[in-house]
Amino acid sequence: MKKAASALLVLALGLAPAVAMSAIPTPAAAPLTVHGVQQFDLEAAGDRAYRILVSVPDKPAPAAGYRALYVLDGNAMFLTALEAVRAMERRPDVPRDLATVVVGIGYPDGVDIAKARTLDLTPPGSGNPRITAASGGADAFLDFIEERLKPRIGALAPIDPAQQALFGHSFGGLFVLHSMQRKPEAFAVRVAASPSIWFDRGDIGTQLQAALAGRGAQAAPLKLLLTAGEYEQALSPLAHSQPNVAKLALLQKERAQVDSSRRLAETLAEQPAVDVRFEELAGEDHGTVIPAAISRAVSLLLMPQLEVPPVPSAAAYWAMTPEQRYDLRMWVRQLPDRKRIPWLTGLRDTLHDGLTAAQVQTLHDERNRMDAEQGSKPHLVNAPSH
Known part of the structure; x- marks a missing residue:
């Protein structure tokens, strides 16, 4: 009786004997399959090949074709980009018929990815003494994307040629900029995340x-x-x-990642052929910035674009609450420079003509206070001074 009672107590407490535990079968593990994703290797010139990962949406293609997001360093970044795209497409403020083909461009098994990407993603003539791997193959890689990869993707699904985007990080960001210089029309939307401008000996701003x-x-x-x-x-x-x-501090100072990217955006801001914007992502370093940068890329491609609000009269602006004025400023700060700066210039002139100097100073102090309270930052380049 005592043995039986002890056995019941063990079972009641969930303390199954070791023999019983070992008898429980362990289900066999199976490889993870991502719904709707396929991969294949595509050959390029010079006995090279690339691992291509593709996700075609379940929903029918719009009349003009699917949008397409091409992601460099696909081995590491494709799945992050894919989840970001599909999550964005489920949002209620995104058109229901909007659908995107996501393409990751990576490397087959056995390839030294660090060396391969250094060659593929850097422009001819670029280089740095600290980087010993071969570089300068960006032209050939861009030709592969345009002449081999895009036709293959087009055979899988109809693509809207006017709605194609390219995302790249680090050397990939440098390649994104080079692609805009060499073939501007290849992509309507580009995101250069932490571009390695320091690696390129040329003046990429002037070239662009x-x-x-x-x-x-x-x-x-x-x-x-x-x-x-x-x-x-x-x-x-x-x-x-x-x-x-x-x-590390010396290396960061030499590369000036934030300042060089900001300066390039400022250089291109007056160019009517491009809507350019720079975003400094708070709290992120060169590695952790990747998901946040991908999220921005997906938003730029998929989210409805902000319209330029009308410039309010001086009286109307003064009559707003501080919160309403702050919301309007945040709206305008999201606009590309070619739209944002003229709007701010118009508001500045309107307020100076319609308000007293004391009122203008009050609004200036309010803006600084609201930015400090909310943790927001104005752009460095705004309305030019008189």
């Missing part, structure tokens, strides 16, 4: 201006978003505890 100057005045402006993480140029709180902090 020259390439974009030839676009017709009637053509829709190309969209370019440049991003960089706050801690790609400033040391993060955690970095100070690392033994190589001095070396």
Whole structure:
């Protein structure tokens, strides 16, 4: 009786004997299959090949064809981009018929990815003494995308040629900029995340201006978003505890990731052929910035674009609550520079003509206070001074 009672107590407490536990069969593991995703290797010139990952939406293609997002470094970034796209397409403020083909461009098994991407993603003539891998193959890689990959994707699903986007990070971001210089019309939307401008010996800003100057005045402006993480140029709180902090600080200063990307956006801001914007992503470093940058890329491609609000009269602006004025400023700050700066210039002139100097100063102080309270930052380039 005592043995039976003890056995019942063990079972009641969930303390099954070791023999019983070992008798429980373990289900066999199976490889993960991502619904709607296929992959294949596609050969390129020079005995090279690329691992292509593709997701075609379940929903029918719009009349003009699907949108397409091409993601560089596909081995590492395709699934993040895919989930971001599908989540964005489920939003109620995104048109129901909008659907996107997501394409990751990576490398087959056995390829030294670090060396391969250094060659593929860097422009001819670029280089740095610290990087010993071969570089300068961006032209051949861009030709592969345009001449081999895009036709293959077009055979899988109808694509709207006017709604194609390219995302790249680091060397990939540099390639995105090079693609705009060499073939501006290849993509309507580009996101250069933390682009390695430091690696390119040429003046990419001047090169881009020259390439974009030839676009017709009637053509829709190309969209370019440049991003960089706050801690790609400033040391993060955690970095100070690392033994190589001095070396890291020097490297960050040399590369000036945030400043170089911001300057490039400022250089291109007056160019009517491109809607360009720079975003500094708070709290992110060169590695952690990737998901946040992908999210921005997906929003730029899929979200309805903000319309330019009318410039309110001085009396109407003064009559708003501080919260209403703040919301309007946040709206305008999301506009590309070619729309944002003229709007701010119009508001500045309206307020100076319609309000007293004391009222203008009150609004200026209010803006600074609201930014400090909300943690928001104005652009460095706004309405030019008189």
